Amino acid sequence: MGILKSGALGPFRNKVGPLIGRRHMSQNLLLPLPHPSSKPATAKQLEAQEKLGLLSSFLNRIDKLVNPGFKAYTKHNSPVNAAFKYNYDHAFVKQGETFLLNYPKLVYSRGHILPPEGAALSSAGSKITFSWLPQNQSAYCQFSDKASFMVFNAVKEKGFVIILQHTVNRYAGSFELEVPKDFAGNPVHCYMSFSSADGKKQGDSLYVGEVVVA
Numbered sequence: 001m002g003i004l005k006s007g008a009l010g011p012f013r014n015k016v017g018p019l020i021g022r023r024h025m026s027q028n029l030l031l032p033l034p035h036p037s038s039k040p041a042t043a044k045q046l047e048a049q050e051k052l053g054l055l056s057s058f059l060n061r062i063d064k065l066v067n068p069g070f071k072a073y074t075k076h077n078s079p080v081n082a083a084f085k086y087n088y089d090h091a092f093v094k095q096g097e098t099f100l101l102n103y104p105k106l107v108y109s110r111g112h113i114l115p116p117e118g119a120a121l122s123s124a125g126s127k128i129t130f131s132w133l134p135q136n137q138s139a140y141c142q143f144s145d146k147a148s149f150m151v152f153n154a155v156k157e158k159g160f161v162i163i164l165q166h167t168v169n170r171y172a173g174s175f176e177l178e179v180p181k182d183f184a185g186n187p188v189h190c191y192m193s194f195s196s197a198d199g200k201k202q203g204d205s206l207y208v209g210e211v212v213v214a
Contacts, residue, residue: 050099055091058101059083062108064163065150069109069193069202083108101154103189104207108150113194113203114141116170121190121211126181128211130192131174143171144197150205151179152189170194183213 041049059066059080070079070086077085090105116132123129130149135141146166153160160180168175179188193205 047099051088051092054099054101055084055087056080058106058159059087059108061159061161062150062163064165065108065148065193065205068195068199069111069205072202073110086110103152103154103210106191106207107205108191109148109193109195109202109205111195111202111204112140113145113196113201114138115194115204115206116147116192119192119206119208121209123211123214126179126184126213128177128179128188128190128213129174130177130190130208132170132192134173135170140201140203141170142197143169145170145194145203146197146199147172147175148193148195149175149177150191151177152191153179153183153186154189155186166195166199169197179213185212187212 063080066083067079070082073079073082073086087106091102092099093102094100114135117135118133120131121128122131128151130147137143147168147170148165149163149167151162160183162177162179164177187210189210190208191205192208194203195201
């Protein structure tokens with residue numbers, strides 16, 4: 001049953017005849033009813049579906065970082081969709097007949113705040129240490145900028161992600177992050193980014209590297 005909110009000419013929700021009305025991103029949308037195809041999917045369609053599932057699942061799992069990180073690049077879209085569009089062309093590598101995520105190329109945030117310089121990783125005792133070099137202050141590089149970190153363990157079933165936001169300031173030069181003990185021996189993908197102290201301005205996320213948890 002369709003619901004008319006503002007009379008016969010106003011927006012509506014649900015199904016009315018061959019049309020569907022819905023509200024999305026503050027817009028009233030009028031869409032045709034879907035017509036499922038009886039034809040089997042082509043190889044290209046299956047490939048596109050595989051890529052869609054991989055990247056969408058990853059970005060939705062890290063939406064705490066993506067939502068502020070891509071907020072400035074949305075119009076009539078969500079931050080996750082904006083991140084999907086930005087990442088899609090470089091997000092995959094092919095291993096045999098299977099697509100995998102290209103972790104070093106993935107980006108969860110974009111902006112003018114400068115990324116860390118000389119970022120490096122080390123691991124000992126179920127802890128990962130991020131470190132970075134001092135940088136001269138400027139409009140987009142302040143000692144007070146706050147760091148966010150992400151560690152992704154692709155070895156675990158469906159992947160296991162650790163996210164820490166707005167932890168230490170840029171001046172600290174390092175941050176020690178504890179991971180579960182069963183990460184020992186697993187390679188993990190590590191990322192970080194800076195935002196302004198008030199969180200209103202974001203910077204490009206940086207793939208710091210892969211490290212095996214000691």
